[in-house]
Amino acid sequence: MTPLDLVERSEHASTEPANKLGRPLDITRDADILDATLDVLAETGYDGMTIDMVAARAKAGKATLYRRWPSKAELVLDAVACMKKSDIDFADLPDTGTLRGDLVGMIKPPSIRDGEKKLKVMAGLVSLLARNPELAEVANEAIVAPRAEINRMFMQRAIDRGEISADTDIGTLALISPAMVSYRVLMMRKPIDREFLVGLIDRVILPAVGLEVIGTSQV
Amino acid sequence: MTPLDLVERSEHASTEPANKLGRPLDITRDADILDATLDVLAETGYDGMTIDMVAARAKAGKATLYRRWPSKAELVLDAVACMKKSDIDFADLPDTGTLRGDLVGMIKPPSIRDGEKKLKVMAGLVSLLARNPELAEVANEAIVAPRAEINRMFMQRAIDRGEISADTDIGTLALISPAMVSYRVLMMRKPIDREFLVGLIDRVILPAVGLEVIGTSQV
C-alpha cells in the first residue's frame, strides 16, 4: 500500500542529493501519485480515470505528473507494478504444521481488504489486457500470480511433510480460491467474507486433496 | 449467436406490415446490428467500441443505429441481453445417469467457443458494472449465471438419484468450473481446452462431492 519501491525507476532524479535534513523528501511525491492512481483506477477503471482526477487526489498539478511519467499509460503501468512489492509480507505467512491451518491462517481482514482493492484495480484493467501484453504481464505478476503462489507453497509444504499425496495437482488447486474470489467479486458482485473463504477450504480444497474435515470445527 | 429475440423490443415497428413477399425482412437488421455490437464489444471492450465501428461491421449507416437505439449504452444493453436467449439449447443437455457423464458431456467445441466469446464480451464490460447496476444485472443473467445454473442442475439430479450426499454445497460447487474458466481466460489469458476442463471435473469437483475417479479413464 506504500509504493515507494518503484522510486528507483524515477530517472529524472529530481532533488536526489538534497537528502541531508530530516524533511519529507521530494521522493515521496512519486509514491503519493502512484497511490492516488491506484485509488482512482479502483474506483473508475482505466478509461474512466482522468489525469486531472489523479492530480487532484494527489494534491498535485497535472504538469507534475507529466514531468515524471510520459503518458497516462506509463503512469498506470508503474502504479500497477508497484502493487507487487506492497504485497503481504512474506515474512509473517502462517506455518501451522497443517495445510488447513495455513490456509485458514491467511484469512485476515487486512488481507481480504488488500485483495478486494487489487481486484477492483484489476477490474478496471481487464478490457485492456487483450491488446496490451506488457500491461497484462505486469498485472499478472502484481495482482494475479501472488495469491496462487502462496497457496501453492502451502500445498508443497503439505506434500513435503507427507500430509497430502505427492501427485496432487497443486498447480490447479492453488488457483481455486483466487478464481472463486475473483468470480464472486468481479462477476457476481458479492462481497468476500470469512465464511465464504472457510467454506471454500473445508468443502472444496481439502476434500479435493484427500483431506477430510471432521465435523464443523472451530476456526 | 442469432439475436433475433429482442426484436419485440423494437418499438419503432419500421416496415412491419410489409411482410407478404418472401424477401429478407427489415427485422433482420436489428439482429445484424446486435451481432455486430457483440463482435466489436468482444474485440475492443465498451470504451474502445465506437458507433462507427458497429455500423461498419453491420454494413449500416450510423443514423440507422440511432433510429433504433437512443444511445450507445442502450444498444450495448440490448446486445448483452440477447446473449441470454442465444444460450445453449436447454433441450439437448446431456443426461447420462452419472454426474461425471453429464459434466463431461458439456465439454464440446461449440460450447467452449460460445463460452470464450461471452467471456470476451464480459471482459469489455467488467469495469462498468460497479457504476451501472442495470448493466450488471443484465450481464449476470446473460453471461454469468447460466453456466453455473446448468452445473447446479446436474448436481441436483445427482442428489436426487442418490449418487452424491444430499447436503453437498452444490451452490458453491456449481461455480467452480465457471470461476476457473473465467480466471484462466480473463486473468491468466490462457486458452481453454478439453484437458483443462476434464482435469477440473476429475481432480476438483468429483473429489469435492465425494466421488472418486478410478484410474485415468477414457473420456
Add this chain to the structure above:
DNA sequence: AAGTTCCGGAACTCCACAGTACCGTATATA
C-alpha cells in the same frame, strides 16, 4: 539576498467520438 529548481494551477491546443442533420437512392405501395 540572489539564484535556482521544482512546485501547483490555470489556460491553452488538438483530437476522437457521441449524437444530429441532411441528402441522394432504393424499394414498396398505389
Add this chain to the structure above:
DNA sequence: TATATACGGTACTGTGGAGTTCCGGAACTT
C-alpha cells in the same frame, strides 16, 4: 408513374480528456 419510407453515407456540432505551455510562488542553496 407518383408518393412515401427507410436506407447508407457524409458532413456537421459539441464535449471531454490527453498532453503542453506558461507563470507566480515556495523552498532550498550559496
